[in-house]
Amino acid sequence: EGGKPIITTLEGDIAESANVIRFQAETIGKLYDQIPSSPADQVGMIIREPVGVCGAITPWNFPVQMAVWKMAPALATGNTMVIKPSEMTTLSCLRLAELAKEAGLPDGVLNVVTGYGPTAGEALTRHMQVDMCSFTGSGTTGRLVLQASAESNLKRIALECGGKSPQIIFADATNLDHVADNIMDGAYWNMGENCSCGARLIVHKSLKAAILQKLVDRIPDWKVGDPLNVHTKAGPMISQTHTQKVMGYMESAKQQATLVVGGSKTLEMSDDEATNNFIDLTIFDNVETGMDFAQEEIFGPILSILTFDTEDEAVFLANDTKYGLAASLYTTDLSRAHRVARQIKAGAVSINCFSEGSLATPFGGYKESGFAGRDNGVHAQEQYTELKTIWMQL
DSSP, X not given: OOSOOHXXXXXXXXXXXXXXXXXXXXXXXXXXXXXXXXXXXXXXXXXXEEOSEEEEXXXXXXXXXXXXXXXXXXXXXXXXEEEEOOTTSHHHHHHHHHHHHHTTOOTTTEEEOOOOIIIIIHHHHXXXXXXXXXXXXXXXXXXXXXXXXXXXXXXXXXXXXXXXXXXXXXXXXXXXXXXXXXXXXXXXXXXXXXTTOOOEEEEEGGXXXXXXXXXXXXXXXXXXXXXXSTTOSBOOOSOHHHHHHHHHHHHHHHHHSEEEEXXXXXXXXXXXXXXXXXXXXXXXXXXXXXXHHHHSOOOSSEEEEEEESSHHHHHHHHHOSSEESEEEEEOSOHHHHHHHHHHSOOSEEEESSOOOOOTTSOBOOEETTEESOOBSTGGGGGGGEEEEEEEEEO
């Protein structure tokens, strides 16, 4: 539906979504209320109750998975939910609702409202009977969601607003083939249309040449083409408008840095410039942290290479962004791994691999990447519940 390679959808999105539903359904029975200490003639109870009616505004890059990340914990904790999917990928969410009805979910528990952000999305975020809204998307729209809450009923808001994730390669990193494979996954998975995309490669100067060569050697293996072909690893951009945005950053990068590979549309897919949304996997070298394309979330297959000499410099470069969603680092020094992971301001840090964690670990960001709440894990259920104290005199 969104141009995602079919093999990625089958092996990733759909299977992962089913597992999230199972996890959240199982976990709710293992969460307990609390009894705090109290005088002998009194009893205190701390309980959680459903928020009520929850809204969810989901993006186009993972239409089923993002809906499930919000739907599963919300329903598990006893709420109802209204989902407004992206207008570019509505069919997936509508089918999800059909399957929920077939599975026996009562009418009105899970609802899908299609439409555009300024109409359907704004109506949802301003509705006085919606008690909470979870949003995944751009920071610009996230701010509008917060504004709508402030100007209506102060409904609880949880935001996940993208990232510009660093991949840090220290000089002591070994098994560079493994490192290169993970860098490719981090940078180009889902065509770079991924919030945790590792778009900034921060590599020690002594390893840059070796790592760069391994990345260039791997580019041909990442076939750009028909997303329905099981051998395709990178499909088209989501739309012509988005393609133009990505290509705009591409042209800006060509003026500021050194193009290593890629840098244009994949002509073998279409020779019609206006309708061709396939972009070659691209690498830029000699990038400086202040360059616009090294700071902004592009949501496309562009990898920027920055270099460092010292650990402090690597940490500075990793944190030199308004985002803080994810990061990865490669080192054989266990102390360094722990030390740097704690210094990076990101919601998820992977060591010697590219990963967002699992369905059991919370996912969300620091700084402008996130605002209250987390998806996944038992922590996802917290944002869909109210905490209540009950105090009883015996």
